[in-house]
Amino acid sequence: MSIERELFITEVALRDGSHAVAHQYTTEQVTQVAKALGEAGVPYIEVSHGDGLGGSSLQYGLSRTNEMELIEAAVSVCGSSNIAVLVLPGIGTIKDLKEAAKLGAKMARIGTHVTEADVAAQHIQTAKELGLETVGFLMMSHMASVHKLVEQAKLLESYGADTVYMFDSAGALLPHEVKERIHALRQSLSVNIGFHAHNNLSLALANTLAAIEEGATRIDGSIRCLGAGAGNTQTEVLVAVLDRMGISTGIDLYKIMDTAEEIIAPILQAPQEITRDSLVLGYAGVYSSFLLHAQRAAKKFGIDSRDILIELGRQKVVGGQEDMIVDVAAELAKNKAIYSV
């Protein structure tokens, strides 16, 4: 398989950005955004609950609108763009995937924690059988060694993924760390390499440039930076910078700027910025879902929630291990008491 040299951007404001609007997108909003993105020439537009198909729940946040309705609306107006859907095995099911494909989704993006690629096998195979272009991705990639990351990426490739993405889910990586990881992936895989950044350390765009320099050809962006934490790589800014560098994305710069300014910005209740909370998440390298738990535990034990988050990052605690948050808080409070004596 020949490695592609062009660059393809996937716009994630209607999926990762769903976190930033508490999953309250309306069909009208999605229609308006998807139409404008299509007209701007964005090749892929992801539409799903922030946590992927099936994410609407008390645990992950209830969607205002059934995501299948949003996908159908986006498909109907996106012109020559392709609608992508996100699936996290354990949350999204094969049934969800088939339904989305039936509604006209053309790409499936199937992700797991960086050390658990094997749970994606069945979903990737089904997506391929459905005739979908298929992305496998690894989340919280800063938590794994380069060796482990490559090993897991190769699993995704072996299941049939056309593209393997590295997600910097906590926005915790520095540019030289992205370079090292993408370089290793490029050396070891024959499929397309992709990169998804978060801006918690104000490095999303720089990390994206580092990934492109090392051979990533599939890049996620989000207009007006809309996404979980401090948001993603800001698409319209990325298009402008790549244009300055002579790298074509096929996206119309003025149209993508206008979409961000005139369509997305008015939807937002609060602009995306790097707050204390999002900075701590990036600095500690932990899941954003830990934040509220850590703040509650901090209150209970009379300590700083940042100390808890940093310790959780140090111990590489992952999603699903939320019980450990109270244990860590109790331990920190005990140590604090000892040192205060």
Place this chain on the structure above:
Amino acid sequence: MSIERELFITEVALRDGSHAVAHQYTTEQVTQVAKALGEAGVPYIEVSHGDGLGGSSLQYGLSRTNEMELIEAAVSVCGSSNIAVLVLPGIGTIKDLKEAAKLGAKMARIGTHVTEADVAAQHIQTAKELGLETVGFLMMSHMASVHKLVEQAKLLESYGADTVYMFDSAGALLPHEVKERIHALRQSLSVNIGFHAHNNLSLALANTLAAIEEGATRIDGSIRCLGAGAGNTQTEVLVAVLDRMGISTGIDLYKIMDTAEEIIAPILQAPQEITRDSLVLGYAGVYSSFLLHAQRAAKKFGIDSRDILIELGRQKVVGGQEDMIVDVAAELAKNKAIYSV
């Protein structure tokens, strides 16, 4: 003179950030911010009108509070931090500088357009005579060749500046361009090298890291990103990232985060984000003061203001040449008419 190896941050939220609040800071706000910054261990805190001492005017925006009152307030609460003032010769006078020194300012930062260092000679000499630590800086540095930049920087050094800063005033530089420029300055000068970034292309932090890698030891930051255009390098994020890299700034991470979140954020009427306007300024590489003029001219001639700004950047039009904006607009409108026939 030995080249310093430590890193010293100058916080500019009370000067460059003044643009973001339309120069409406109150004495109470400045007191609160300067006290918190002092307690966080920030070595230098700049306090002046956004366009420097004497900037309060119809042309540059009227300050709500006399800046000398703000400087005096900041000096009285900043503890072991040093208050810096900004002077743009032509706007700020020797008299202003002497008054600020008398009130307790310890550092003068004297800047010119990147090709006009010679107008700073008298101000730098006076600042030195007043016993102030003295910075000379070159604005809009992306407009000059590396050769020209070095030539002008050497002039500032020859006038007696302790430190020479490169300002990326339009946020137009890419990391490799910053590296090349700072490297050349480090090779050619014996004084400290500083760097001041803007975030219009979402690269302020990455550009700052590039400058540090090449030997810059004086860095400007702004809590909550507060500054002209899309703002500056976000101080609390920079401190976190440098901490991750093992580079000490002497600033307490939690305290600077808290100052940004609890003191600065509530002052803002609108958070600092990369809007269409600020992105266009960075992409075109032009002064922010051109924006309104270009938008008016665009309306008059029925063209897109972005085309005007990009053409102004291409022609390297500088501040003071605002008359050219209408000429450029007229020329673009004429060409558009010809091509439309």
